[in-house]
Amino acid sequence: MDAQALYALRDVAGVPTHPVVFLILGVVTFALHIAAVQIMLGASGLTIWGALSQDAHKRRLAQSMVMVAKFMLSVAILVGVAPLLFVQVIYDPFWYTSNVLSAWWVIGFIIILTVAALLWFFFNAKNYKLGDASQKVFCPGSAILAVALLLVVGFIMHVLTNQMLSPEKWLEWYAPGGVIDSSGRSLHDFNLARFLFFISLSVPVIGAVLVGYRRFYLPRLGDESLKMSREYLDWTGRLGQSLILFGGVVSVVIGAWWMATLPEKAAGFALSPWVIVSLAMLLATVGFAQWVRMGRMDTLWAYAVLPVGAVALIVVAAAREALRWSILMGVHGYNAMDYPINMxxxxxxxxxxxxxxxxxxxxxxxxxxxxxxxxxxxxxxxxxxxxxxxxxxxxxxxxxxxxxxxxxxxxxxx
Ligand code: HEM
The missing domain is CATH 1.10.287 (Helix Hairpins)
Known part of the structure; x- marks a missing residue:
């Protein structure tokens, strides 16, 4: 697409400070958002796993995780707004076009998210004795449906982000075969590997949370009100470490699948330093967690697994931004840094x-x-x-x- 046409779609008011500020804040807040999403999804997965089981440990964990998921759902929504603000400021020609092309889903996003949140709150309210393995769990289907809807919400975001990267296809999507379709009912473009990569990271991320959870509650062993035994906490620690190892490796494999499915115009990005450094950081996090596993689970090092993972996530978020830059600037000639500034x-x-x-x-x-x-x-x-x-x-x-x-x-x- 002609770069001049893209520039013509910019806000004539310009941006209120240098675009690089928006770019950096966009990366950092996206990392925060996706971390919250991943903790929420990981915690809700463990909640459902426990709810469908009679095992005392799994049910005790579900009782903790249902609250973590509820809290992180709010955080994910709250810190989802921040990257939304930044992406629409410097990439408005792309973001708004993508939104208008799927407008029906953009509005639906809010409704689906509201229903999902209500379902999660319903499940939580109806199962306040989730930790008691002798009690029957009320309507686990509500929790499963909530997670399914949350994944739909994430998928809509993924499609919007993906569609903005292909301005050369916009006209065909807007008027397939020359006939205008202004309904906004279609989701035109997605990359399953990319979406699954961000979702699969929920597994190692919740693993890192469990390692910190175990360490956090160690000083309260023997506190009857919590119903946490040494055996239970050690079980959560082992589970957390297995999730980091297994989930970390699976995520890296899915990440490689994403890189292999990049559109032809961006195929070279797969071997760029951004990708290599991201891969190294993800593997380093897994390695660090294993190092902690070897006799350091009771020490303060157990808390460090999550921040080390957070650094890896910021690097991944930066690589994701570099991919967008390489397509919009490298292929379509759109330079977000020359946005007129109205300080x-x-x-x-x-x-x-x-x-x-x-x-x-x-x-x-x-x-x-x-x-x-x-x-x-x-x-x-x-x-x-x-x-x-x-x-x-x-x-x-x-x-x-x-x-x-x-x-x-x-x-x-x-
Ligand atoms: C609660 C369920 C949610 C899930 C599972 C979810 C998941 C995701 C995923 C997987 C991505 C990455 C898409 C990609 O790069 O391919 C993403 C991006 C994004 N999400 Fe969410 N999200 C959720 C809620 C929200 C909410 C409520 C907001 C806003 C209020 C939001 C705002 C964003 C934005 C703005 C981006 C993309 C930013 C960019 O293009 O740089 N998300 N989300």
Missing amino acids: DWYSTILFFVTFLIVGGGALAYMVTVAWKAGQTAGVYTPSPFITRMGNIAIGLIVLWIVQYFAVGFYTWLS
């Missing part, structure tokens, strides 16, 4: 202050409280320092809201 310092500074200080402060407080509460037997009372952290976090949010309205009114009145 807006206020919104740029506000974004980073909100993200790092207000968001970071509130998150640090919540994570600290959750961590400490999880490690304490009985009722947890925060120390004066942590209470102060909470007060500061609330103060920052109040300040943010005040400045938001103050600037709004000032702009309105002036």
Whole structure:
């Protein structure tokens, strides 16, 4: 497709800061999003596995995982919005065209996601004694259907991302055989290997979570309210390690399948340094986990498996972006870096202050409280320092809201 036609689709208002900022934030927030998706899918898989079993360990794990999945579903949705913002800013000609071509599914996305979330909450509410292997599980089908719908949601996102990479096919999709189809009912293009690669990573990712889970609850052994024995925790650790090893290897194989199925125009990317480094990082994570398995499962190293995996995921996210760049710039001549800049310092500074200080402060407080509460037997009372952290976090949010309205009114009145 003619690059000038693509440039003509850009927002005439330009972008409010340098495009590279959006590019980097897009990669980082996509990595966050996909990590949350993978923990959610992995945890829901383990929940269903446990729900369909009478085994005491599997059921105890399901009881923990149903909550992890519920929480991570919210996180996945929340941090899904961020890459959405960034991709539509610098790649708007591609993203919006892809969305309009499948508009029916873009709207359906929200409905399907809502039904899936409700089903998961329903399953959770109806099975608050999931951990008790003597109790019958109520309607496990609701959990299975929820996961199936969540996968449909992810697939829609995958199709939108994939369709944007083929501007040369847009016209044929819009008017097949010369007859306009403006229904937006079709999903035109997908790459199963690519989709399965991101989904399959759920297996090693939830494995890494289990290794941390085991280490986290070790200090609370013997706490009757938790019903966790040494035997149970060791079982979760072994399961986690097996999932990392097995899932990691399977994901790498599926990743190779994805690279082998790249469109001809991008086939050379398969052997690029991006792919080699991603492969090395994924295998290094598996290797690191095995090193932890050899006598370090009770040490703080057990917590390091997840952050090491997170670094590997960021590298994979960067490689995914490099693939998009190599197609849009390399094949179609669209340079996202020459997007006209209409510098807006206020919104740029506000974004980073909100993200790092207000968001970071509130998150640090919540994570600290959750961590400490999880490690304490009985009722947890925060120390004066942590209470102060909470007060500061609330103060920052109040300040943010005040400045938001103050600037709004000032702009309105002036
Ligand atoms: C909860 C179920 C979800 C699943 C299973 C899921 C899964 C995925 C997967 C597999 C991808 C990678 C697609 C690819 O590169 O081929 C992806 C990308 C993406 N997801 Fe999600 N997702 C979910 C929810 C959401 C939600 C609720 C949002 C937005 C509010 C969202 C926003 C995005 C965006 C913007 C991208 C692509 C960004 C880009 O092109 O750079 N996702 N998602």
